[in-house]
Amino acid sequence: MSSQNNIKVVARFRPVNKVEQQQHPPDGKPIIDINDGNTQVNLYNDDSNNYSFDRVFDLQSKQEDVFEYGVRGIVDDVISGYNGTVFAYGQTGSGKTYTMMGSDIDDNNSKGIIPRITEQIFESILTSPPNMEYLVKVSYMEIYMERIRDLLSPNNDNLQVHEDKVRGVYVKNLSDYYVGDAKEVYEIMRQGSLARAVSSTNMNAESSRSHSIFLISIQQKNIETGSQKTGNLYLVDLAGSEKIGKTGATGQTLEEAKKINKSLSALGMVINALTDGKSTHIPYRDSKLTRILQESLGGNSRTTLIVNASPSEYNVDETISTLRFGMRAKSIKNSARVNTELSPAELKNLLKKSQRDRALYENFVNALEAELRQWRSGKTVPKEEWTTKESASKENIPLNTTIPSTPTKPINQNLDVARDEGRPATPVPLNLDKDEREDFLKHENELSDQLADKEKALTSLEKVLKELRDELDFYKNSHQTLNEENSNFQTQLSDLRLQFERLEFDNKDNIINMDVLRDRNTELTASVNDLNKSLEEARNAQKDSLAEDFEKKKAEKMAQMMAKFDATGFTEKDDVLRDLLAKIDSIDHDENLNGGTLTSDDLGAIRRQLLESQSLARDSQDKLRTSEQENRSLVIKREEVESRLHSLESEFEELLEKSIKEEEANNLDLQESINGIKDKLEAQFNSKREKTEVEVNDLRQQIENKNQDITSLKGEVQNLVGLNDELKRAFAVTSAGIEGGKNLVDSARDLERTRKSLASQLNDFEGMKKSLMKDLQDRCEKVVELEIELDQYKEQYAQVLRSTNNKAAQKKMAFLERNLEQLTLVQKGLVDQNQSLKKEVAIAERKLLARSERINNLEHLLQEADKRLVISNAKFEGQLQAVRERLEQARSQKASTNASINFGRIAKPLRGGGGSGSASASPTNKKTIDLSGASDNDSGSSTKRASWFFSSGK
Ligand SMILES: Nc1ncnc2c1ncn2[C@@H]1O[C@H](COP(=O)(O)OP(=O)(O)OP(=O)(O)O)[C@@H](O)[C@H]1O
Numbered sequence: 001m002s003s004q005n006n007i008k009v010v011a012r013f014r015p016v017n018k019v020e021q022q023q024h025p026p027d028g029k030p031i032i033d034i035n036d037g038n039t040q041v042n043l044y045n046d047d048s049n050n051y052s053f054d055r056v057f058d059l060q061s062k063q064e065d066v067f068e069y070g071v072r073g074i075v076d077d078v079i080s081g082y083n084g085t086v087f088a089y090g091q092t093g094s095g096k097t098y099t100m101m102g103s104d105i106d107d108n109n110s111k112g113i114i115p116r117i118t119e120q121i122f123e124s125i126l127t128s129p130p131n132m133e134y135l136v137k138v139s140y141m142e143i144y145m146e147r148i149r150d151l152l153s154p155n156n157d158n159l160q161v162h163e164d165k166v167r168g169v170y171v172k173n174l175s176d177y178y179v180g181d182a183k184e185v186y187e188i189m190r191q192g193s194l195a196r197a198v199s200s201t202n203m204n205a206e207s208s209r210s211h212s213i214f215l216i217s218i219q220q221k222n223i224e225t226g227s228q229k230t231g232n233l234y235l236v237d238l239a240g241s242e243k244i245g246k247t248g249a250t251g252q253t254l255e256e257a258k259k260i261n262k263s264l265s266a267l268g269m270v271i272n273a274l275t276d277g278k279s280t281h282i283p284y285r286d287s288k289l290t291r292i293l294q295e296s297l298g299g300n301s302r303t304t305l306i307v308n309a310s311p312s313e314y315n316v317d318e319t320i321s322t323l324r325f326g327m328r329a330k331s332i333k334n335s336a337r338v339n340t341e342l343s344p345a346e347l348k349n350l351l352k353k354s355q356r357d358r359a360l361y362e363n364f365v366n367a368l369e370a371e372l373r374q375w376r377s378g379k380t381v382p383k384e385e386w387t388t389k390e391s392a393s394k395e396n397i398p399l400n401t402t403i404p405s406t407p408t409k410p411i412n413q414n415l416d417v418a419r420d421e422g423r424p425a426t427p428v429p430l431n432l433d434k435d436e437r438e439d440f441l442k443h444e445n446e447l448s449d450q451l452a453d454k455e456k457a458l459t460s461l462e463k464v465l466k467e468l469r470d471e472l473d474f475y476k477n478s479h480q481t482l483n484e485e486n487s488n489f490q491t492q493l494s495d496l497r498l499q500f501e502r503l504e505f506d507n508k509d510n511i512i513n514m515d516v517l518r519d520r521n522t523e524l525t526a527s528v529n530d531l532n533k534s535l536e537e538a539r540n541a542q543k544d545s546l547a548e549d550f551e552k553k554k555a556e557k558m559a560q561m562m563a564k565f566d567a568t569g570f571t572e573k574d575d576v577l578r579d580l581l582a583k584i585d586s587i588d589h590d591e592n593l594n595g596g597t598l599t600s601d602d603l604g605a606i607r608r609q610l611l612e613s614q615s616l617a618r619d620s621q622d623k624l625r626t627s628e629q630e631n632r633s634l635v636i637k638r639e640e641v642e643s644r645l646h647s648l649e650s651e652f653e654e655l656l657e658k659s660i661k662e663e664e665a666n667n668l669d670l671q672e673s674i675n676g677i678k679d680k681l682e683a684q685f686n687s688k689r690e691k692t693e694v695e696v697n698d699l700r701q702q703i704e705n706k707n708q709d710i711t712s713l714k715g716e717v718q719n720l721v722g723l724n725d726e727l728k729r730a731f732a733v734t735s736a737g738i739e740g741g742k743n744l745v746d747s748a749r750d751l752e753r754t755r756k757s758l759a760s761q762l763n764d765f766e767g768m769k770k771s772l773m774k775d776l777q778d779r780c781e782k783v784v785e786l787e788i789e790l791d792q793y794k795e796q797y798a799q800v801l802r803s804t805n806n807k808a809a810q811k812k813m814a815f816l817e818r819n820l821e822q823l824t825l826v827q828k829g830l831v832d833q834n835q836s837l838k839k840e841v842a843i844a845e846r847k848l849l850a851r852s853e854r855i856n857n858l859e860h861l862l863q864e865a866d867k868r869l870v871i872s873n874a875k876f877e878g879q880l881q882a883v884r885e886r887l888e889q890a891r892s893q894k895a896s897t898n899a900s901i902n903f904g905r906i907a908k909p910l911r912g913g914g915g916s917g918s919a920s921a922s923p924t925n926k927k928t929i930d931l932s933g934a935s936d937n938d939s940g941s942s943t944k945r946a947s948w949f950f951s952s953g954k
Pocket residue numbers: 013014015017059090091092093094095096097098099103204206207208238239240241308
């Protein structure tokens with residue numbers, strides 16, 4: 001049933017890639033030379049660099065050629081029940097995946113081996129006899145960092161390799177899916193490819209860092225005979241075989257590279273051991289890869305190794321290493337046989353045969369024992385009678401002989417024997433017999449399971465540890481964040497406190513400033529009051545001095561004026577008259593008492609007196625005339641003064657107008673002050689003018705009165721003239737009486753009357769004189785006052801003129817006014833400042849209150865935030881716990897059911913179509929496969945390899 005055959009090794013060179021093209025010549029250009037038979041490749045045209053293979057494919061080789069030569073036969077064998085293996089070996093980017101998968105599944109030229117195999121399998125099933133029923137199952141795994149991962153159930157990432165006598169070497173718990181057509185195979189491959197571990201290296205951005213193994217298991221059953229055959233096809237895409245240094249791998253990638261290289265070097269060691277002809281121990285157990293491929297290398301398998309290489313100088317070292325690897329593998333011998341399970345009839349025949357053999361051997365043993373007994377008893381047995389197998393078999397053994405004492409071996413034991421035939425002996429530590437070996441393998445499997453469990457536990461513990469570390473980091477970070485926040489809050493709080501203190505300080509400062517300003521304000525108010533007072537005093541003093549001057553001037557003028565009116569004459573004459581009258585009175589009295597008479601002296605005196613009174617009357621008349629003249633001149637003067645006053649008024653107004661205009665033109669700012677001054681002066685002037693007018697009217701009235709007085713005075717003078725005439729007459733009478741001595745009594749009586757009328761006239765005159773004097777004095781006073789006022793007006797006018805013309809004085813006045821204004825403004829400003837400071841203080845106090853409230857609020861918020869943080873921490877912990885639990889649940893659920901692939905759990909028997917391609921070949925339970933979601937997960941670096949393969953197939 002088994003046949004020895006060598007591993008088929010083919011070499012394939014890919015075209016020069018861009019990286020190689022960019023190298024300096026001759027690095028980029030191909031250095032390979034393939035012989036005409038396509039069995040040898042020579043590097044640099046150097047014979048020492050010749051490498052022989054079953055077939056060498058050059059740069060332009062087609063996918064179809066590689067398939068037809070290297071793989072098609074294997075697929076036929078697998079369908080026939082053999083095990084088959086196709087694996088691609090080579091450095092990164094040498095074309096392994098291109099060869100295995102191809103670049104476009106729908107393109108006949110570029111699709112790779114696996115699509116072609118898949119198609120061929122289903123085509124072969126269709127063309128097989130109709131009595132043949134097939135079950136096709138697929139599994140997909142990868143070996144990454146010496147751990148086997150189920151790519152169709154990625155959580156199963158530490159699968160163990162088991163071996164037993166029935167199944168041989170297998171991966172325990174590897175999931176498998178029934179498939180009904182090529183599309184389902186591709187979908188499963190796509191799903192598996194998504195889970196592959198891929199990492200970049202310098203040499204190939206999409207380089208695979210793991211070994212991937214796609215397993216297609218074809219079980220065929222002859223529904224007529226019941227016989228079954230099972231063929232397993234391993235399709236292996238090995239990881240890049242490059243040297244570590246060249247990849248630039250470091251860290252995790254370096255660890256990967258070491259383990260991958262370890263796995264690949266174990267593969268090399270196995271190949272060496274299998275091919276050197278001396279080794280008794282094949283180190284399959286040195287790596288997971290070699291353990292899984294144990295049947296494929298020197299065992300029960302038809303195997304093709306495709307070595308992929310670069311044709312360029314740039315990668316020559318890796319190419320040589322790859323070609324050497326292929327060369328060594330070429331001499332491995334496999335013993336492939338069909339994996340059958342016999343039908344009951346075949347088993348019956350087998351049983352009969354074995355029973356016959358058993359009877360034969362029992363006869364042989366019995367004959368040998370009989371001969372032995374003879375020898376032991378000292379007898380000899382002639383050579384011709386020595387028992388042989390043939391002589392023992394000559395004894396008739398019935399075909400239906402049953403030997404109950406020796407139980408028949410179980411069928412599967414027979415099968416095991418059959419299976420064991422082609423399997424390379426798995427190395428065991430001692431030379432154990434078959435049962436012990438089985439026990440050993442069993443024990444090894446158990447230990448392997450335990451190891452896997454321990455590793456799983458370790459992994460989960462590591463995960464928990466990592467999670468705990470992450471959690472710890474998270475808590476550390478959050479603690480740090482909280483600390484930072486806390487310190488930030490504290491900083492803010494201390495800032496706020498500082499601000500609060502500063503505000504408090506500012507507030508105190510403001511209060512102090514306010515007090516100082518209040519004091520200054522009081523002082524200034526006092527000084528302003530003092531100034532006002534002193535100003536008032538100065539004004540009063542000025543007023544007093546003016547009044548004094550006025551009184552003085554008035555007195556002087558009055559003195560001058562009164563000097564003109566000589567009243568002494570009147571007084572003297574009055575006195576003389578009084579004496580004369582007294583004398584006359586005494587004469588009358590003496591006459592009456594003593595009969596006395598007037599002497600001639602007395603008469604002479606009277607005469608003189610009369611003459612003097614006549615002259616006095618004349619003087620009075622003269623003075624009256626002079627007074628009238630003066631009165632008239634005074635009227636004229638008053639009118640002049642009035643006209644002068646009017647002209648002055650108009651001049652003043654003109655000047656004022658002019659100066660205001662000038663001032664307006666020069667300094668608009670002084671407009672208000674000038675207007676004020678103007679108004680003041682106008683008001684002053686108007687009041688003065690009114691006063692003057694009143695006085696002038698008064699004066700007019702007085703002049704009227706004086707005229708009346710003058711008229712009455714004239715009357716008086718007339719009276720006096722009459723009196724004088726009477727006196728003259730009386731004197732004449734008196735003189736005649738004296739001379740003639742006659743009628744003296746009559747004369748005395750006349751004299752008496754005259755004296756009386758003279759006395760009364762004198763009294764009247766006296767009163768009149770007094771009133772005249774009084775009137776005169778009043779008038780003089782008025783005139784003097786008017787003159788003084790006129791002088792004052794003149795002075796004021798001169799001052800106004802001076803002030804109008806004198807720019808400096810004007811400026812000084814403006815400056816003083818400005819100063820006054822500024823002082824007022826300063827005072828006002830101080831008052832305002834005081835008020836604004838009060839307001840600011842109130843605002844600051846309010847702000848202070850608000851800030852302290854804010855601080856309280858912040859502190860409260862901080863406390864609340866702390867509380868919330870504690871609560872949210874607790875909540876987060878709860879959530880974390882719940883998430884963890886859910887994750888665990890999900891993991892355990894996912895481990896039991898693979899949700900991503902929703903088909904393939906039910907066997908899909910395929911019936912041979914007898915070459916007709918009839919519908920019966922389709923699986924009875926075939927499901928529609930939804931490929932639409934294929935691109936959904938097609939993202940990220942880990943999916944690139946799958947995407948280019950599957951993209952065009954959608
Ligand atoms: N025979 C060929 N013809 C055309 N292009 C090829 C051929 N072989 C490889 N290539 C191209 O070279 C590039 C690298 O090939 P591939 O990915 O198959 O290398 P690899 O050996 O699988 O690399 P890794 O070990 O990193 O997985 C791809 O772009 C591929 O299309």
